[in-house]
Amino acid sequence: LKHLPSEYFGRVVDVMQQYVTYVLTQPGQNQGDVSAAVMMLKTLWDVNAEMDGILPEWCFQSLAISQSDLQEHYRQWQQQQSLVFSYCRYPFLLNAFAKRRLLSFDVELRTQVTTQEIWAKTVREGEASQVEARFQQLLTYRVRREHILSDFCGQIWWRIQNRPECLCLPLTVDFLGEQGIDAGGLRKECLHLVLRELYSTQFFSELEECPGLLWFQAGSMAPINSEAAPPANVLYDGTWTEHLAEVAGAIVGLAVYNAIYLDFRLHPLMYRFLVQGTVSATLEDLQSLHPTLYRSLRSLRKHDVRSLCLSWSVRLPGAAEDTALGSGDVEPEDLELFIQRYAQAALHGGHENRITAFVTSALLCMAVGPAFSLCTANDLELLICGLPGMASFKELEQSSVYANGYHADHPVVRVFWRVVHAMPEIWRRKLLLFCTGCDRVPILGLKALNFVVSRSSVELDHLPTANTCINQLNLPEYPTEEMMLIRLRAALEHY
Numbered sequence: 062l063k064h065l066p067s068e069y070f071g072r073v074v075d076v077m078q079q080y081v082t083y084v085l086t087q088p089g090q091n092q093g094d095v096s097a098a099v100m101m102l103k104t105l106w107d108v109n110a111e112m113d114g115i116l117p118e119w120c121f122q123s124l125a126i127s128q129s130d131l132q133e134h135y136r137q138w139q140q141q142q143s144l145v146f147s148y149c150r151y152p153f154l155l156n157a158f159a160k161r162r163l164l165s166f167d168v169e170l171r172t173q174v175t176t177q178e179i180w181a182k183t184v185r186e187g188e189a190s191q192v193e194a195r196f197q198q199l200l201t202y203r204v205r206r207e208h209i210l211s212d213f214c215g216q217i218w219w220r221i222q223n224r225p226e227c228l229c230l231p232l233t234v235d236f237l238g239e240q241g242i243d244a245g246g247l248r249k250e251c252l253h254l255v256l257r258e259l260y261s262t263q264f265f266s267e268l269e270e271c272p273g274l275l276w277f278q279a280g281s282m283a284p285i286n287s288e289a290a291p292p293a294n295v296l297y298d299g300t301w302t303e304h305l306a307e308v309a310g311a312i313v314g315l316a317v318y319n320a321i322y323l324d325f326r327l328h329p330l331m332y333r334f335l336v337q338g339t340v341s342a343t344l345e346d347l348q349s350l351h352p353t354l355y356r357s358l359r360s361l362r363k364h365d366v367r368s369l370c371l372s373w374s375v376r377l378p379g380a381a382e383d384t385a386l387g388s389g390d391v392e393p394e395d396l397e398l399f400i401q402r403y404a405q406a407a408l409h410g411g412h413e414n415r416i417t418a419f420v421t422s423a424l425l426c427m428a429v430g431p432a433f434s435l436c437t438a439n440d441l442e443l444l445i446c447g448l449p450g451m452a453s454f455k456e457l458e459q460s461s462v463y464a465n466g467y468h469a470d471h472p473v474v475r476v477f478w479r480v481v482h483a484m485p486e487i488w489r490r491k492l493l494l495f496c497t498g499c500d501r502v503p504i505l506g507l508k509a510l511n512f513v514v515s516r517s518s519v520e521l522d523h524l525p526t527a528n529t530c531i532n533q534l535n536l537p538e539y540p541t542e543e544m545m546l547i548r549l550r551a552a553l554e555h556y
């Protein structure tokens with residue numbers, strides 16, 4: 062098998078996948094035969110790993126198995142019943158959506174246990190008349206839109222410091238001064254708004270050679286000014302500005318725990334750190350973050366170090382000042398150590414403790430059960446961000462619902478979809494971001510958005526608006542494609 066060309070190796074995998082699908086989907090087949098095929102796929106998976114992954118992970122994922130009832134398989138795997146066959150022993154067979162379902166089993170159990178424990182503790186600690194109010198205080202994040210970053214982050218940091226188990230309660234958000242009950246939409250909107258504000262701080266910086274992707278700011282960071290007093294009657298710790306790594310990690314962890322997709326812009330290396338649970342990187346990892354520095358460090362091995370006059374004081378990518386990796390000049394016998402330290406410092410921005418704190422905090426409410434160990438870095442990226450590719454918007458049109466007088470055959474709706482289908486991908490992504498808070502496609506496709514197009518009764522010189530908490534576009538009755546395109550693009554450009 063190892064000596065087969067990749068296309069032939071891929072065909073062998075495909076034949077086994079077809080057999081599994083046939084047995085599981087055709088009536089009258091002995092589904093016990095699947096175990097032999099799965100064992101063969103396991104052998105192929107191991108061979109593929111030995112060949113440095115000539116086939117991508119998705120080639121080994123079985124849609125038939127991923128869509129099957131996995132709860133009993135998961136229970137048997139959890140109980141380590143070694144004599145019982147379970148798909149969960151072969152996680153490469155399961156796609157990200159199947160692993161999302163398994164994670165949801167752990168989340169549901171953890172939520173029930175945590176809720177009962179916190180309620181019991183609240184009863185023991187307080188007066189009977191105050192138990193409900195105290196429990197709601199622990200459960201709900203009360204935020205103001207104009208101070209959403211400080212309000213939300215201060216309340217998260219209090220919980221991390223004092224009651225970390227509260228992070229495993231369902232995220233519930235109350236926007237002060239606004240009517241509404243958080244049935245899922247408000248929490249999503251809150252996380253999207255907080256994350257956008259977080260990106261504007263100097264905690265993250267854009268990678269020069271990876272446009273659009275962020276990493277931890279190298280060197281020292283300017284302090285965040287948070288002068289606004291917190292809302293009344295909330296559990297708040299104002300020192301959150303000194304612990305931004307832990308707070309940012311908790312935000313990502315909360316999103317996974319509550320099944321909320323994020324506009325997460327950190328470099329994909331972070332997914333590997335999260336799956337490993339540790340911040341462990343090598344010189345080769347530097348190639349994806351800072352390819353120019355990677356090539357420069359490797360080229361040092363070809364030169365006489367003495368002629369280069371290298372110093373242990375270096376300037377990290379994105380930093381405004383030098384970082385000392387040692388003292389004096391670099392001697393020939395120290396070259397490998399210099400390359401190793403330089404690469405590590407560049408990957409960590411000179412502050413490994415920041416990334417470690419981010420990972421540790423994220424895992425507080427991300428890795429709440431055994432199912433998390435089944436996830437790969439690619440799975441985690443899909444669980445946090447959704448699909449990277451842009452699916453056909455025909456699927457979105459067919460699954461959309463309409464409100465306030467609009468319907469699928471309304472002239473304005475027809476104009477809207479003609480304009481949208483003619484948009485380049487970059488503008489369709491902007492439309493998704495504008496309406497849902499995230500420009501990525503859910504694992505189950507665009508139909509999972511439950512997208513709403515609602516008629517807006519404002520004048521035609523007004524721009525469209527959106528309610529990202531319910532994935533709703535509020536669209537005025539623009540009569541022509543030209544006006545529809547101009548108004549839509551203006552709204553998306555100003556978002």
